[in-house]
Amino acid sequence: MAAKDTNKKILITIGLFAVLAGFGFLAAYSQLNPTGQAIAQSGSRPKYCDENGCIPNEVFESIPSYPDGLDIIRTNTLIGRYSVFENFAAVAPLCKKWNSDFSQCLDFTSDRNYYLQPEFYSTTWFGAGYTFYTGLGNSSFVGSYVNVLGISSFPNAVVATPQSDSPIKSGTDLRVVTYISAGWGVRNYQGVHLDVFYPVQGKVAAGTLFEVKQDPDVVKNYFDVKISPQEFVLGRSLPTFETKDGGCRPIGSYQQPCEDWTRKVEVLVHINENTPPGKYLIGITPATVSKTNETRWTNTYGFRYYTFTGFAVEPALYSIFVEVQ
Amino acid sequence: MDKLLIITLILAILVMSSVAFAEFATTKVFFNIPQVTSFAIAMPDTYAGAQNFSITATTLASANSTDFVSFNATAPASWVQPSAAGSFTRNQSGNATPIFQIMNLGNVNITINMTLNDSGTFALQGLNVSVNATTTGGNLACGNKLPGGAVGANETARNLTNSSFTTLIFNLTPTATAACKVNVTMWGFINSGVTPGEYAGNLITNSSKT
Numbered sequence: 245m246a247a248k249d250t251n252k253k254i255l256i257t258i259g260l261f262a263v264l265a266g267f268g269f270l271a272a273y274s275q276l277n278p279t280g281q282a283i284a285q286s287g288s289r290p291k292y293c294d295e296n297g298c299i300p301n302e303v304f305e306s307i308p309s310y311p312d313g314l315d316i317i318r319t320n321t322l323i324g325r326y327s328v329f330e331n332f333a334a335v336a337p338l339c340k341k342w343n344s345d346f347s348q349c350l351d352f353t354s355d356r357n358y359y360l361q362p363e364f365y366s367t368t369w370f371g372a373g374y375t376f377y378t379g380l381g382n383s384s385f386v387g388s389y390v391n392v393l394g395i396s397s398f399p400n401a402v403v404a405t406p407q408s409d410s411p412i413k414s415g416t417d418l419r420v421v422t423y424i425s426a427g428w429g430v431r432n433y434q435g436v437h438l439d440v441f442y443p444v445q446g447k448v449a450a451g452t453l454f455e456v457k458q459d460p461d462v463v464k465n466y467f468d469v470k471i472s473p474q475e476f477v478l479g480r481s482l483p484t485f486e487t488k489d490g491g492c493r494p495i496g497s498y499q500q501p502c503e504d505w506t507r508k509v510e511v512l513v514h515i516n517e518n519t520p521p522g523k524y525l526i527g528i529t530p531a532t533v534s535k536t537n538e539t540r541w542t543n544t545y546g547f548r549y550y551t552f553t554g555f556a557v558e559p560a561l562y563s564i565f566v567e568v569q
Numbered sequence: 570m571d572k573l574l575i576i577t578l579i580l581a582i583l584v585m586s587s588v589a590f591a592e593f594a595t596t597k598v599f600f601n602i603p604q605v606t607s608f609a610i611a612m613p614d615t616y617a618g619a620q621n622f623s624i625t626a627t628t629l630a631s632a633n634s635t636d637f638v639s640f641n642a643t644a645p646a647s648w649v650q651p652s653a654a655g656s657f658t659r660n661q662s663g664n665a666t667p668i669f670q671i672m673n674l675g676n677v678n679i680t681i682n683m684t685l686n687d688s689g690t691f692a693l694q695g696l697n698v699s700v701n702a703t704t705t706g707g708n709l710a711c712g713n714k715l716p717g718g719a720v721g722a723n724e725t726a727r728n729l730t731n732s733s734f735t736t737l738i739f740n741l742t743p744t745a746t747a748a749c750k751v752n753v754t755m756w757g758f759i760n761s762g763v764t765p766g767e768y769a770g771n772l773i774t775n776s777s778k779t
Contacts, residue, residue, distance in 0.1 A: 321601075321603050322603045323603075324600055324601055324603065326601065327598060327599045327601075328599060329601055365605055367603075367604075367605060367676045368605045368607055368674055368675055368676055368743075371676070371743070372672075372674055372743070372744050373674065387614065388613065388614070389611040389612065389613055389614060389670050390611055390612060390614040390636075391609040391610065391611045391672075392610060392611065392612050392636035393609065393610040393636075394607070394608060394609025394610060394674065395607070395608070396605060396606065396607030396608075396674065396675065397605065397606045397607070398603070398604075398605045398606075399601040399602050399603050399604065399605075400602060400604050400605060400606040400675070400677065401601075401602035401604070402599055402600065402601045402602065403599070403600040403602070404598055404599050404600075405598065405600070406598070407598055410598045412598070418598075418599075420599060425607075427607055427608060427609035427674055428607070428609060428674050429609065430609060431636075432636060448602055450600045450602065451600070547636075547637065550636070553684075554683060554684060555608070555610065555671075555681065555682065555683050555684075556681075556682045556683075556684075556734055557606060557608060557679040557680060557681055557682070558679065558680040558682070559606070559677075559679070561606055562606075
């Protein structure tokens with residue numbers, strides 16, 4: 245009898261442990277379901293029309309099908325839910341069912357299903373973006389200008405501040421992610437080389453104002469920055485949003501290699517020894533493409549290739565604000 | 570056994586607490602600014618809507634549409650207006666039809682700079698930048714401001730070199746919120762003729778005879 249009671253207590257203990265473990269797991273991944281509510285699966289792309297016509301389906305033929313949960317992921321990106329802009333699939337409704345292999349939800353490659361969608365960049369797509377495509381399905385529509393070059397970044401800045409359990413000081417490595425895209429309605433392949441520079445000043449509102457004034461010649465010694473990929477070709481965003489594995493419209497009879505119209509770019513920042521405490525700004529900007537790649541890509545894409553070097557913007561295409569302790 | 574139960578519960582709580590706190594500790598370090606920096610450069614092109622789906626050429630010579638900018642002259646010439654290589658229907662026509670229209674397609678104001686990749690066998694004799702927006706008390710309606718001395722109400726002449734970037738416009742507001750497009754017109758000075766058929770692959774430096 246005593247042995248039975250003991251077994252019962254052990255089973256209860258294990259059961260309680262399992263329940264608590266489940267709650268703990270949910271707490272640790274609370275972002276998976278921030279509201280605790282069921283999230284409707286949309287799973288279909290809206291129809292876009294304006295006075296010029298409606299966007300034909302061909303525009304989206306190369307990108308992954310409209311993924312479940314894009315709407316909530318979009319909201320999460322806008323409210324700053326992600327510390328690093330990746331692993332979007334982990335919050336998708338598909339993975340909320342808990343009835344499949346959860347490890348699949350953590351597959352970073354599935355992020356492609358999201359960041360290759362124009363709707364991922366919702367604030368600009370629903371603004372001016374979609375209007376570049378509505379005339380494509382209307383043979384009577386006549387355009388007068390066409391985008392030949394253009395680039396985009398989202399998010400365009402990140403602020404890294406130290407916390408009690410996560411100090412930022414000499415020796416610290418930081419990893420941040422942004423997405424570099426062809427601008428809306430760009431019909432050429434673009435060779436892009438991203439480089440690091442240190443602006444004289446910059447500011448951003450992240451709760452409170454984060455303002456930096458610095459001497460670039462001095463600050464450049466404080467950081468080692470690696471960008472990956474640093475040099476790449478952006479696929480076209482007109483007439484279709486191209487992807488590497490989803491295909492692309494051939495140039496005449498020549499089927500050129502296809503490229504993603506958006507690239508995930510990872511930046512690793514190492515804070516060097518003896519970096520004094522303070523606020524710093526690291527800028528990422530387009531720079532000159534290597535001659536080797538420029539020649540190779542020019543031969544590959546011919547008159548549909550351009551190197552993105554003639555134009556630059558301020559603030560930087562991507563700004564990394566860092567507070568060092 | 571009751572002790573075992575209590576100890577296990579305490580351990581479970583401690584383990585789960587550490588996991589939860591670890592998550593919060595890592596999520597608070599970075600604050601991404603969910604804004605988009607984006608711009609595009611457009612060139613003149615008259616096309617039917619569906620035409621963009623059928624690019625027929627495989628070589629530059631047979632291309633029905635290219636986006637190389639060409640200053641065409643077989644002998645020295647001044648104030649040459651550019652056109653798209655291979656298509657003189659896509660030419661600049663003074664300020665009325667600029668060779669470039671630059672749009673801010675993001676949701677933050679941006680300052681736009683421009684440079685030449687290579688001066689080649691020609692030099693830019695003039696570069697004019699204007700904005701198709703009206704002015705109010707010296708400020709452009711779309712919230713931007715042109716650098717340098719104003720030529721007209723909302724335009725300014727700028728020098729463009731291949732040695733540094735030249736600011737075309739400060740704080741251009743997004744196109745979606747105001748119809749602000751930067752018009753860039755250029756005039757070339759050709760100091761020697763160019764061999765017919767010669768071209769370069771850069772967007773703004775081509776000096777070919779097409």
